[in-house]
Amino acid sequence: SAVISQKPSRDICQRGTSLTIQCQVDSQVTMMFWYRQQPGQSLTLIATANQGSEATYESGFVIDKFPISRPNLTFSTLTVSNMSPEDSSIYLCSVDLEGASGEQFFGPGTRLTVL
Amino acid sequence: GEDVEQSLFLSVREGDSSVINCTYTDSSSTYLYWYKQEPGAGLQLLTYIFSNMDMKQDQRLTVLLNKKDKHLSLRIADTQTGDSAIYFCAQRGNQGGKLIFGQGTELSVKP
Numbered sequence: 518s519a520v521i522s523q524k525p526s527r528d529i530c531q532r533g534t535s536l537t538i539q540c541q542v543d544s545q546v547t548m549m550f551w552y553r554q555q556p557g558q559s560l561t562l563i564a565t566a567n568q569g570s571e572a573t574y575e576s577g578f579v580i581d582k583f584p585i586s587r588p589n590l591t592f593s594t595l596t597v598s599n600m601s602p603e604d605s606s607i608y609l610c611s612v613d614l615e616g617a618s619g620e621q622f623f624g625p626g627t628r629l630t631v632l
Numbered sequence: 633g634e635d636v637e638q639s640l641f642l643s644v645r646e647g648d649s650s651v652i653n654c655t656y657t658d659s660s661s662t663y664l665y666w667y668k669q670e671p672g673a674g675l676q677l678l679t680y681i682f683s684n685m686d687m688k689q690d691q692r693l694t695v696l697l698n699k700k701d702k703h704l705s706l707r708i709a710d711t712q713t714g715d716s717a718i719y720f721c722a723q724r725g726n727q728g729g730k731l732i733f734g735q736g737t738e739l740s741v742k743p
Contacts, residue, residue: 625674
């Protein structure tokens with residue numbers, strides 16, 4: 518398995534500001550993903566972040582709003598820019614383990630509230 | 633398009649078996665997953681099954697996959713109060729690692 522940590526675990530932010538969420542993995546992984554879970558909802562993929570290439574965004578998500586960095590094989594950041602109350606969600610990173618096991622593990626999530 | 637459906641609620645008595653069902657539409661799914669989310673917590677990978685398998689058993693958990701009907705189920709034997717949580721079914725296509733999640737089934741276990 519993989520041990521994944523996220524910082525911060527939660528935050529309360531003012532509208533119009535930005536927050537950067539960090540995701541750290543205890544092993545090198547090629548594929549990392551960022552998901553959003555809106556209150557009482559399921560998870561939706563924001564983007565795929567592979568090291569050495571630009572992030573690939575899903576329909577409805579854009580780089581200007583959710584810039585992502587992937588500087589190495591164990592770390593990634595997601596920034597939520599120019600926040601509004603609609604951005605209040607849990608943001609989770611996940612990783613695929615190398616090889617063909619198929620397992621995908623999630624971090625504990627960052628609970629964001631925008632006032 | 634890709635879609636995953638689950639019933640929203642299930643209530644069982646402690647000691648009974650729970651069966652959580654899931655249907656999906658993407659016939660190219662490679663893996664199907666069950667995740668558990670307790671209140672205020674992240675997602676815990678419970679188990680997963682490769683699409684060429686029919687069944688997988690892991691202690692109290694049994695996963696059944698009917699690929700023809702695109703139906704996945706999770707059976708929890710001897711359900712305990714600690715099993716109360718939201719259970720998410722997810723499918724993975726054959727391109728990249730994107731997971732498509734169902735809405736989640738809230739399992740309530742009564743003593």
